[in-house]
Amino acid sequence: MVESRYLGGEYRDADDGTDVGAEYFAGRWDTPEGVIAIVFPCDGMPDARSLLDVHTDTAVLVVVEHFYAFDGPQLQAVDRERPELVYHPWWSDLAAHVGGPVPWWPSALRRRAHLTAWAPGAAPVPVDVATYPSWEPLYELARQEPEGSPVRRACFTIGHRIATSEAEHASWEMENLRSWSQGPGDSMVHPAVPNVSDPGAGELTTDAVVGAGLAELCGRTDDLAVECLENVSAWSSEDLPYGGTFQVTRSDVTRVAAEWINRLRDVPPTALHRVWAETYDTVGTFVDPVTGSPVVAVKGRFAFRRVSEITYIGRAPKRLPEGTVLKEVILDDPIWVRTDDGVLYPAPVMDAPGLSWGYDGSGPLTLAQCVGRLLDDGGAHAVTYGDGGKDEPGLGEYFRIKHKRGTRLTRHDLVRARSGG
Known part of the structure; x- marks a missing residue:
């Protein structure tokens, strides 16, 4: 191994004023060949060549990609002397150049505070998983609710599901690399493990209580409720009180669809209305008095059609009332x-x-x-x-x-x- 010195790392946001357009962490090593920067994408995938224009003191720039090569996550590298040549070194090659094992974090463990504080030789530390959809707004709202309330328990339960699923996947990724016969072996080190300490674990509940809590959350109007429902919807619509989304366009409506439109009632927007309303040019919020489903009317829903065209977006029921024929x-x-x-x-x-x-x-x-x-x-x-x-x-x-x-x-x-x- 060559002698090198870790210079620390830098976390950059996608809107940092450069043309990179991605969020990432760059760790930098001073080596006999010059500064080597190893980039870990956190949101988006930066191109190694474009990063040379940002990190101007770097001799070699290496991006750790998400998909795998023969010995682990693929490495995309470029040298300043020949920026037109992109190549893919092995992890053992990279470790030899920086003078020791190279850190690797699963995407879920790439937290800004942890990445920027890390240094070679540090013991692995527990890190809260970063997820999409995010469990954090759900826990934030849950902590504000009375103990035992359906909303509190529903938010803790779904947040726990999201975080636990990602933590298990992150642990599997690291164990897979450790046990992989052709993997990076001693060339790679894992500086973090998923934090399994969960303050909401004692308040997990049944699907019935989750459904009741989310039904209550759908009727709220505060911003945090909207954010929580956005994340719940991205995780799974299974626990929401309504079924799948459908849409009816006013200019292309059948007689039966017109019957449905004509029975809708104007209502002030709820949190679930706003989950849709923030995506479109909303001109009205309604409720279907038969199913209780929220409905929004939006303009210009479809490209290449009139921008004034009105489309109604609603949710179907999961089931009809018991006893119906x-x-x-x-x-x-x-x-x-x-x-x-x-x-x-x-x-x-x-x-x-x-x-x-x-x-x-x-x-x-x-x-x-x-x-x-x-x-x-x-x-x-x-x-x-x-x-x-x-x-x-x-x-x-x-x-x-x-x-x-x-x-x-x-x-x-x-x-x-x-x-x-």
Whole structure:
């Protein structure tokens, strides 16, 4: 090993005024060949050549990429003397040049304070995992709520799931590299481990309480509630009180969709309204009085169409009320169902798998499963991945047919198709 000296590191944000456009940490070693900078991306992937223009005292610049080469995470390197030549050294080569094992952090452990404080030879320290979606706003809100409240316990529970999943993955990544026969071996050191100390672990709760807490959170209006719902939605919509998202455009609406639009009621925006509203040019916030689902009206939702065009974005129910009886299915986007008491609903569906018809694929098969369940039990839950739902070959064949949009299929039609008639 050559003699070298660690010069410390620098953490840079994506908006640092340079053209790099990524967030990263650069550790720097003074070596006989000049300064070698090793870059660990934290958000985005910087290009090694563009970094030479920022780190002007650097002789060699190495970016640690996310995907793997033969001996570990791939290294992208460039020398100032020949910046046009990008090459991929081995970890053992890099360790030889900096005079000792090279640090490597899983993405989840690349925290600014820890990275900038690290020095060669330091013992591994516990680090709170950095995740997307983020568990931290959920814990922040939970701490503000009364002990035992559904909102508090729901936020701790989902935050714990997010953090635990990422911590387990980070630990697996490091153990995989340690046990990999062709891996970096002694050329790599792991300066951090996931922090397993969890202040919310004692307040984890059941799915039912999580659902109740999130339902309450959806009706709030504060900024932190919005941030929490953004992260919950990015993690999984499974625990939210509503099903999958759908949209209806005013200029291209069927009679049944117009029926749904006309029953919407104006309401002040809630936190769940705002999760959508901050993405689009929102012109109205509503509630569906039948399902309780929030609805937003936005302008210019689709490119290459009129910017004044109004689109309504809502959420389908996960299930219809217990005891309802399916009367008909209307083929539209979304799929609609009407019960024997005349009430119209978006068909129960999650964000995935989706419902559709008119081709040979998963959409018609999922619609067949959904309709089969509703024929047996009007209050059945929407189809989800891996829920063990039974196949509906008769309905599956029926929904592969290219029925005209707006086609109404009565219960009699559906029962006959189900039996293969």
